[in-house]
Amino acid sequence: MLEPLSPATRLHLHEKTFAFHRGGSLPGLVLAYETWGRLNADKSNAVVVFTGLSPGAHAASSPEDPQEGWWEYMVGPGKPIDTDVFFVICVNSLGSCKGSTGPASADPASGQPWRLRFPELSLEDIAASTRLVVRALGIEQLCVIMGPSMGGMTTLAYLLQDPAGARHMLSISSAPRAEPFSIAIRSLQRELIVTDPNWNGGDYSDNAWPENGMRLARKLGMISYRSAVEWQDRFGRDHQFHFPRQLFGMTYEVESYLEAAARKFIGAFDPCCYLYLSRAMDWFDASSGCDEGLPEALADVKLDSALVIGVDTDVLFPARQQGEIARSLIRLKIDTRLEMLPSPQGHDAFLVDFDNFAGMVGGYLRSVARRERLGS
Numbered sequence: 170m171l172e173p174l175s176p177a178t179r180l181h182l183h184e185k186t187f188a189f190h191r192g193g194s195l196p197g198l199v200l201a202y203e204t205w206g207r208l209n210a211d212k213s214n215a216v217v218v219f220t221g222l223s224p225g226a227h228a229a230s231s232p233e234d235p236q237e238g239w240w241e242y243m244v245g246p247g248k249p250i251d252t253d254v255f256f257v258i259c260v261n262s263l264g265s266c267k268g269s270t271g272p273a274s275a276d277p278a279s280g281q282p283w284r285l286r287f288p289e290l291s292l293e294d295i296a297a298s299t300r301l302v303v304r305a306l307g308i309e310q311l312c313v314i315m316g317p318s319m320g321g322m323t324t325l326a327y328l329l330q331d332p333a334g335a336r337h338m339l340s341i342s343s344a345p346r347a348e349p350f351s352i353a354i355r356s357l358q359r360e361l362i363v364t365d366p367n368w369n370g371g372d373y374s375d376n377a378w379p380e381n382g383m384r385l386a387r388k389l390g391m392i393s394y395r396s397a398v399e400w401q402d403r404f405g406r407d408h409q410f411h412f413p414r415q416l417f418g419m420t421y422e423v424e425s426y427l428e429a430a431a432r433k434f435i436g437a438f439d440p441c442c443y444l445y446l447s448r449a450m451d452w453f454d455a456s457s458g459c460d461e462g463l464p465e466a467l468a469d470v471k472l473d474s475a476l477v478i479g480v481d482t483d484v485l486f487p488a489r490q491q492g493e494i495a496r497s498l499i500r501l502k503i504d505t506r507l508e509m510l511p512s513p514q515g516h517d518a519f520l521v522d523f524d525n526f527a528g529m530v531g532g533y534l535r536s537v538a539r540r541e542r543l544g545s
Contacts, residue, residue: 318342
């Protein structure tokens with residue numbers, strides 16, 4: 170029922186026991202990843218791109234797979250993340266269902282999906298498993314570590330585990346921890362899934378998929394990913410003619426947009442994987458246990474520079490959270506810039522707002538390349 174892997178996807182087999190941050194272990198892992206560009210002789214041009222909750226490793230097209238990737242406008246030759254200069258790595262998150270080991274993967278002992286028997290997943294586990302791929306590629310230190318949304322949180326988790334793991338950082342529409350509003354949204358999404366009649370205690374099948382729960386969870390997510398400003402400009406009060414009218418609904422164009430997006434998502438992502446990754450975001454707190462907050466947590470980080478980007482209409486990861494990350498790095502005397510972009514497209518702006526993001530990301534990475542003497 171799930172989408173097949175890209176022909177460009179490579180698999181790293183970790184054949185040792187992997188211990189999870191919150192307890193439990195697995196006897197081994199499969200980690201799906203893709204790469205673009207060429208690793209230079211001294212392995213100094215590597216970039217890791219962490220994903221948000223639902224994307225796979227296919228961030229951009231390639232000769233092996235010309236299909237458009239989830240960040241197509243950003244990654245490629247001559248693009249903001251320039252693969253003529255950088256060797257770019259994108260790993261499908263541990264716990265996902267797009268090639269890497271997760272709750273939808275088969276337990277080798279039974280041949281059945283792990284589902285709710287999968288160990289409790291944290292963003293720290295995603296960071297640690299990504300480091301396995303980086304090390305397998307022979308890379309000791311990344312040039313740039315970056316990610317949007319959940320990927321930005323995982324970037325912080327990576328640096329907390331390996332303070333000298335990268336020389337430069339790019340955080341996009343992210344946060345050091347989940348705030349109550351975003352926790353509330355994700356909590357309700359999870360509730361919608363587990364109360365679907367086909368959830369069946371996690372023992373669902375392709376023939377009895379919790380489709381309605383996934384459909385409603387995706388709609389709620391889409392509402393939080395964009396902004397009221399965009400809804401007004403894009404849809405207004407226009408009526409829709411794509412779907413049959415329903416009792417008390419499906420009258421307006423915005424309703425049909427949400428329905429189309431939800432239907433596309435239903436079969437493309439495993440419900441249990443969605444629940445695990447969603448909860449991992451809520452659990453993450455980069456400054457947990459630190460009386461002095463984020464500066465104390467990041468005190469050992471050895472970055473040369475950082476760029477923190479946010480969007481003024483983002484309600485999931487608001488401006489104050491971007492400011493906290495930037496101020497903490499500045500306090501640690503790391504060369505850091507904060508950019509809050511004006512965009513009507515809310516949290517998802519990094520996926521669609523080419524005009525705002527391409528120049529900002531490309532400009533920063535060009536400055537990194539000059540600083541590192543790459544491509545010269």
